[in-house]
Amino acid sequence: MFVSNRDMANWVLPYLPSGAELLYKDNQAVLQWADLDHDGINEVFGLYRYNHQSYLFVLKNSYGSSLFYFPVSHDVQKKAFRTLTGTWDERTVYLFPAAMKEIGGTKWGYIDEKGKFILPSIYEHAADFQDNDLAIVGLKDHTGVINADGYLIVEPKYNTINSFSEGRAIVNDAQGFKVIDESGKEITAKAYSYIGDFKEGRALIADTEVNSQYLYGYLNKRGKEVIPLSYEIASDFNQGKAVVKSKYGQYTLIDLTGKVLKSFPYPFVGNYGEGLLAFQKSKDGKFGYIDEQGNMVIEPQFSGAQSFIDGRAIINLSEDDKDHFGLIDRKGQFVIKANYNNLLYLGESRFALGKETDLKLPCSKSIYALADSEGHILTGFIFNEINNFQDGCASVSNNTDTFFIDKNGRRMEHLPMIDGSGTLCFLQTLIKGDIDNRLLYFNRNPELVWKQNTIIPLNSRSSVSEHKYKPNKDYLVYFPQVQGMEKQESVNRALEKLSGVKVVPAHEQLESNYMGDFEVSFYKKELLVIEITGYDYPFCAAHGMPVKKYAHINLKTGSMYQLSDLFKPQSPYVKVISGRIGEQIKSNDKFSYIFPNEYKGIKADQPFFISEAGLNIYFTPNEIAAFAAGFPTFTIPFGDLKDMINQDGKFWESFH
Numbered sequence: 017m018f019v020s021n022r023d024m025a026n027w028v029l030p031y032l033p034s035g036a037e038l039l040y041k042d043n044q045a046v047l048q049w050a051d052l053d054h055d056g057i058n059e060v061f062g063l064y065r066y067n068h069q070s071y072l073f074v075l076k077n078s079y080g081s082s083l084f085y086f087p088v089s090h091d092v093q094k095k096a097f098r099t100l101t102g103t104w105d106e107r108t109v110y111l112f113p114a115a116m117k118e119i120g121g122t123k124w125g126y127i128d129e130k131g132k133f134i135l136p137s138i139y140e141h142a143a144d145f146q147d148n149d150l151a152i153v154g155l156k157d158h159t160g161v162i163n164a165d166g167y168l169i170v171e172p173k174y175n176t177i178n179s180f181s182e183g184r185a186i187v188n189d190a191q192g193f194k195v196i197d198e199s200g201k202e203i204t205a206k207a208y209s210y211i212g213d214f215k216e217g218r219a220l221i222a223d224t225e226v227n228s229q230y231l232y233g234y235l236n237k238r239g240k241e242v243i244p245l246s247y248e249i250a251s252d253f254n255q256g257k258a259v260v261k262s263k264y265g266q267y268t269l270i271d272l273t274g275k276v277l278k279s280f281p282y283p284f285v286g287n288y289g290e291g292l293l294a295f296q297k298s299k300d301g302k303f304g305y306i307d308e309q310g311n312m313v314i315e316p317q318f319s320g321a322q323s324f325i326d327g328r329a330i331i332n333l334s335e336d337d338k339d340h341f342g343l344i345d346r347k348g349q350f351v352i353k354a355n356y357n358n359l360l361y362l363g364e365s366r367f368a369l370g371k372e373t374d375l376k377l378p379c380s381k382s383i384y385a386l387a388d389s390e391g392h393i394l395t396g397f398i399f400n401e402i403n404n405f406q407d408g409c410a411s412v413s414n415n416t417d418t419f420f421i422d423k424n425g426r427r428m429e430h431l432p433m434i435d436g437s438g439t440l441c442f443l444q445t446l447i448k449g450d451i452d453n454r455l456l457y458f459n460r461n462p463e464l465v466w467k468q469n470t471i472i473p474l475n476s477r478s479s480v481s482e483h484k485y486k487p488n489k490d491y492l493v494y495f496p497q498v499q500g501m502e503k504q505e506s507v508n509r510a511l512e513k514l515s516g517v518k519v520v521p522a523h524e525q526l527e528s529n530y531m532g533d534f535e536v537s538f539y540k541k542e543l544l545v546i547e548i549t550g551y552d553y554p555f556c557a558a559h560g561m562p563v564k565k566y567a568h569i570n571l572k573t574g575s576m577y578q579l580s581d582l583f584k585p586q587s588p589y590v591k592v593i594s595g596r597i598g599e600q601i602k603s604n605d606k607f608s609y610i611f612p613n614e615y616k617g618i619k620a621d622q623p624f625f626i627s628e629a630g631l632n633i634y635f636t637p638n639e640i641a642a643f644a645a646g647f648p649t650f651t652i653p654f655g656d657l658k659d660m661i662n663q664d665g666k667f668w669e670s671f672h
Contacts, residue, residue: 112127193209251288
């Protein structure tokens with residue numbers, strides 16, 4: 017009768033007390049539909065929370081289209097509760113990550129479903145709580161794991177921690193990749209060059225030989241090498257099988273123990289999927305499909321071929337460097353013709369068909385339509401983004417809004433529709449939105465529960481407010497405005513210009529995507545330091561170009577300072593600072609990434625920022641180091657420069 021758990025939840029909600037909320041587990045309402053008392057009439061039963069207490073309800077479904085409360089025996093109530101709680105453990109409070117802009121930067125904490133902070137905003141980043149009641153957080157430039165009480169289960173000592181999968185998480189530190197269990201214990205005997213997430217009890221690992229060649233193998237959930245490092249190519253397991261290529265050998269299909277099920281005499285064999293594997297009969301030839309025994313099922317005819325999922329595979333008939341994606345069935349027949357520059361599987365037998373937004377601009381973004389696995393195109397090309405379907409609905413964005421659609425592509429009007437681009441998802445009892453790089457939460461009614469702050473108080477009279485400028489879907493800037501100071505109009509105009517607020521055509525396809533933001537990095541006495549960042553990504557480029565600027569503002573006078581304003585007139589600050597940075601490069605191993613002979617000293621107007629640690633001098637990407645190094649930054653304590661600093665100057669006095 018019910019298409020999905022969400023349909024059942026929406027049907028039940030009007031029958032619950034006003035203000036009650038259904039309990040959720042794994043994004044599913046704790047609800048079932050069955051004939052509990054064997055009277056031939058189905059009951060809909062579940063758990064809800066009201067006034068901080070949890071309750072069981074049982075509703076009769078006599079006539080198919082309506083529900084009503086009906087007394088049931090205590091034994092039936094117990095049976096309902098056992099049925100529901102057999103796979104559910106009640107949690108008093110669900111927690112959700114939330115960000116706050118503060119002096120010193122953005123900090124993360126955790127709120128409850130009412131929007132109240134339960135765990136304070138002390139983290140540099142914070143991920144969702146997982147089903148094991150653990151969440152990954154950042155502290156002191158490292159990553160750790162907390163439980164729902166905020167206690168550190170894993171101290172922040174790793175560079176990265178992946179989400180837990182099958183009770184294990186992959187961590188990375190200076191030694192390499194390792195595996196931890198849910199207690200935080202490292203279960204691998206050594207570090208590897210790479211470890212993938214666990215799937216079907218196995219994790220793909222890689223390490224280097226003496227000649228620096230990568231070899232792949234597999235760990236089991238005890239962290240042991242259950243399949244040795246012996247493959248030059250390997251894939252994740254799928255339905256207990258994986259495709260690997262031995263060093264100097266053939267592609268083979270193996271099982272979870274490493275046993276060879278079949279070897280294939282072809283120059284390429286792709287990942288396993290539903291009994292079929294993409295292959296090439298000759299090097300640089302077309303792709304087709306073989307079965308597990310190596311028998312050809314679909315003749316080579318495609319320029320690209322993905323694994324089969326739900327009886328369908330995405331293929332490519334590219335020519336002249338232009339992609340033409342289509343969808344085939346297990347016989348190789350086209351279900352969707354290869355007419356699209358992008359084609360994405362969304363789950364639940366739904367696909368996104370992509371067309372270029374501007375044929376004159378190569379690599380411009382796609383615009384999408386929704387299709388089903390039978391080849392029916394269900395909508396026009398109206399979506400800039402379509403996310404995966406879950407329980408019958410998917411988050412989509414168009415030029416102006418983000419909202420949910422059902423499997424027919426119709427907007428689900430009882431769920432939020434938000435101005436801006438991004439994603440919406442169901443997270444326990446709330447709906448989480450990441451819209452235009454800002455976080456917000458709704459309850460299921462749906463009412464706004466929480467959104468990020470836009471005011472950063474400095475003192476009793478002054479604050480910094482956040483303003484949004486989005487003239488085009490590919491141009492978004494959050495820029496600061498200072499309130500409660502002298503000459504704020506001229507300062508705010510300068511901040512707009514620094515932030516990238518400029519005339520941008522509204523309805524033209526731009527050649528790049530630009531995102532700008534800011535932080536209040538430092539505030540002391542009358543000195544306000546605002547960090548302005550941006551990222552400009554030209555479509556088709558390998559990477560974009562990051563932007564970083566700092567504004568040093570005197571809240572009392574409205575002055576905006578340059579590096580030279582910190583020093584006495586005629587002082588040799590350029591020469592002295594250049595020498596100090598040169599000494600750091602030579603003596604400190606952390607600057608070993610600086611290109612030899614590229615550092616020539618600083619300029620009189622060198623980019624800089626003030627912090628508690630001292631004067632910070634930085635360089636742009638590619639200036640003295642590789643692009644991946646970002647903005648090389650050197651800190652010089654004020655004490656090392658005291659003979660040159662103009663301690664009677666307005667700049668120094670503004671924060672002393």
